[in-house]
Amino acid sequence: MPGKVNPVIPEAVAMVGAQVIGNDATITIAGQSGNFELNVMLPVIAHNLLESIAILSSVSVLLADKAVKTFKVNENKLKEALSRNPILVTALNPIIGYLKAAEIAKTAYREGRPVIDVAEQLTDLSRAELEKLLDPEKLTQGGI
Amino acid sequence: MSTRIERDSMGELEVPSEALYSAQTQRAVINFPVSGLRMPVSFVRSLLLAKSAAAKANVTLDQIPLSVGKSICEAVNTLLKSDDLLVHFPVDVFQTGSGTSSNMNANEVLATISSELAGEAVSPNDHINCGQSSNDIIPSVIHISSSIELREKLIPALEHLVQVIRSKALEVQHYVKTGRTHLMDAMPVRLSQSLESWASQIEGQIEAIKRIEKPLHCLAQGGTAVGTGVNAHPSFAAEFNKELSKLTEIPFSSASNFFNYIGTQDVAVSLSGQLKSLAVSMIKIANDLRWMNSGPLAGLGEIELEAL
Numbered sequence: 001m002p003g004k005v006n007p008v009i010p011e012a013v014a015m016v017g018a019q020v021i022g023n024d025a026t027i028t029i030a031g032q033s034g035n036f037e038l039n040v041m042l043p044v045i046a047h048n049l050l051e052s053i054a055i056l057s058s059v060s061v062l063l064a065d066k067a068v069k070t071f072k073v074n075e076n077k078l079k080e081a082l083s084r085n086p087i088l089v090t091a092l093n094p095i096i097g098y099l100k101a102a103e104i105a106k107t108a109y110r111e112g113r114p115v116i117d118v119a120e121q122l123t124d125l126s127r128a129e130l131e132k133l134l135d136p137e138k139l140t141q142g143g144i
Numbered sequence: 145m146s147t148r149i150e151r152d153s154m155g156e157l158e159v160p161s162e163a164l165y166s167a168q169t170q171r172a173v174i175n176f177p178v179s180g181l182r183m184p185v186s187f188v189r190s191l192l193l194a195k196s197a198a199a200k201a202n203v204t205l206d207q208i209p210l211s212v213g214k215s216i217c218e219a220v221n222t223l224l225k226s227d228d229l230l231v232h233f234p235v236d237v238f239q240t241g242s243g244t245s246s247n248m249n250a251n252e253v254l255a256t257i258s259s260e261l262a263g264e265a266v267s268p269n270d271h272i273n274c275g276q277s278s279n280d281i282i283p284s285v286i287h288i289s290s291s292i293e294l295r296e297k298l299i300p301a302l303e304h305l306v307q308v309i310r311s312k313a314l315e316v317q318h319y320v321k322t323g324r325t326h327l328m329d330a331m332p333v334r335l336s337q338s339l340e341s342w343a344s345q346i347e348g349q350i351e352a353i354k355r356i357e358k359p360l361h362c363l364a365q366g367g368t369a370v371g372t373g374v375n376a377h378p379s380f381a382a383e384f385n386k387e388l389s390k391l392t393e394i395p396f397s398s399a400s401n402f403f404n405y406i407g408t409q410d411v412a413v414s415l416s417g418q419l420k421s422l423a424v425s426m427i428k429i430a431n432d433l434r435w436m437n438s439g440p441l442a443g444l445g446e447i448e449l450e451a452l
Contacts, residue, residue, distance in 0.1 A: 005451045007437045010430035017430070020423035024416045031413035033241065037370040039409045040241025042282045043183060047237045049290055049412055050184040052419045056426070057297035063426070064308035067433055070450035071312075073335065077445045078321045085322050085329050136320045136332040 009067040016059040023048035082136045086115050091133050094144055096123055164232050166252040166268070172245035178238035183246050188233050189224060190289035191250050193391050194281055194365070194384075195272060196220040201383035202274045212271050215262035219254045243282035247273070275376040275384075277369040279406050284363040286412055291360050291394050299350060302422075306346050313339035321446060342429045349422040356418055359411045361395055363388075367402025 026048045030041035039045075082088075086105040093101050104122055108115040116130050125133070132138070147158035152167035159170045196217045203213035223229060232253045239245045251268035258266040266272065313336040323333040365388075366373055366381025373381070381398045388396050399405040439445030 005449065007434045007449050008452055009449070010433045010437075013430040014427050017423035017427040021420050024420040024423075027409075027413055027416040031409045034408040037403065037407050038242060038279050039283070039407060042241060042243045042286065042409070043237050043239055043246065045409050045412050046187050046243070046282075046286050046289065047181065047184060049286065049416055049419075050186050050293060052416065052423075053290065053293045053298050054184070054186070056419060056422060057293070057301040060298075060301040060305045060426070063429070064305040066452060067449055068305075068312050068339075069308050071433070071437070072448045073316055073319050074445055074448065075319060078319055078335075081322045081329075081446075082320060082332055085332070087329050087331060090331055137334075139332050140320055140334045140337065 007067075009062055013059050013063050013067075016055045020052045020056060023052045083114055084112075088115050088134050088136065088139070089119065091139055092119065092123070092125075095125070095133070164253045164256045165234075165249055166256070168248035168268075169235060169245065169252050172235045172239055172249070176236040176239045176245070178236045181237045182230050182233060183235065183237060183243075184289075185230055186293050187246075187285060187289045188229055188250070190292060191246065191281070191285045192220045192223055192254075194285055194288060194388065195250055195254055197384050197388035197391060198274065198276055198281075198365075198380075199272070200387040201380055202271075202377075204383050205275075205377045205379055207274050207377055207380075208271050211262055211264070212258070212266050215258035215266060216254055216272060218261050219257035222257060223253070242278045244278035247276075247278040247281055275368075275380045276365070277367075277375075279369050280364045280367045280402070283406055283409065284365040286409070287360050287363055288388070288392070288394075288396070290412070290415060291357065291396075292392060294353060294357065294360075295394065299353065302346055302350050302353075306343050306350070309339050309343040309346070313343065338432065342432070345425040345428070346422075349418070349425055352418050352421070353415075356411065356415050360415065361397065362399040362405065362411075363396055364399055364402055364405035366398055367406050371401075371403035371406050373402065 027045050030045045030048075031039070033039055033041040086108040089101045089105045089108070092104070100123070104115060104118050107113075107122070108118040111118070116127075116134055119125065119130050119134070120127055146161040148161050149156050150159045150167040150170065152171075154167075154171070157167055157170055159166060163170075199208065199213045199216035202208040203210050223232070226232075233246070233249055235245045235249050248268065251272040254272045255266050255268040258272075316339070317334065317336045319335040320332050321335050321338075323330040363385065365384050366376055368374055368376050385396045385398060404410070433447070433449065436444055436446040437449045440448070
């Protein structure tokens, strides 16, 4: 598709992972080939071990410099999903109880409404209290 | 192709005229046309460093003449500078299980070059391979080459990855996103918390790999054919490790039990297992990125990876 941008670096990283896991299977079997005084699968161990080290080294740098360092964040998309996320109601569990919170979540999801609107309707909490309780940023900090 | 005639204990055979290797290597080329894969260049380079350390140890212990030892070390240096080192090491990975053909390949190539340098006959067996057996040098070279590659490539690459993830986490600290468990919407997290988790994964892997470096720096060298050390000078292992440590700036030492390090590859299996664990960590990070980047419209579309 014209203009399509695929996640090529993460795909390369995952393929390196697959190869390293395969190399490990080979080395595991080769490691069992020590009979009495000598292991007799030494070259295949060397080849696979050094390949794993080499490709993990190269791809780590690509992952850092061509994916992690340079990605952009779509802030609007993050905010939109957060505002519609019924699971935010989990934050109200300690105040209104699990069953009531579940009712709010299901209603919000079924009716496609923001959870804060439904909570305002179905609880005695004020809009201001709810805004504080359901602030996504505060919810990332842990505690009760 | 023009050829010359070479002889070994099994008789005569034709070898390409310009080849630096001799009969034993040529037999391996004929016997193992399996994969076309040659031993890795990092392996060959470590094998050459080991030959240099062995030559120095043998000179110190009066096992080979000083002039011969010097020419062997000079030959090693010449080869290490070569841009096309593997031309001289044509033996397939799928060869004898002890790697004897690769050991003899190194002995023969070094014998050819050092004979020219010394102006006297240097023997692949009696001089280059003095005090060694394929059975102790090949397991040792697995440890030496892995140690060098970890120190020079993998650990710096992983440390760079951790540093880049940490900087990015700082840069995106203010973004809050939907957390996901079971791939389903869950409580919110900061984007930086996801990234710090990746950095912590890779840091844990670096620590675990570093723990394997200690046994990796123990070598079978000096155990010779079966672990008893027969046919090597009693001080050969100690001298060898002293010289190799100088050459590589890695503290190599003798294994506490040669039989173990010749009869098994337990340390290589541990290292490989740890690399597998690292691979699993990297796949996790790659998949998180792929999911966040999915879309742009019908997927999550949380991030945009650089167009490459």
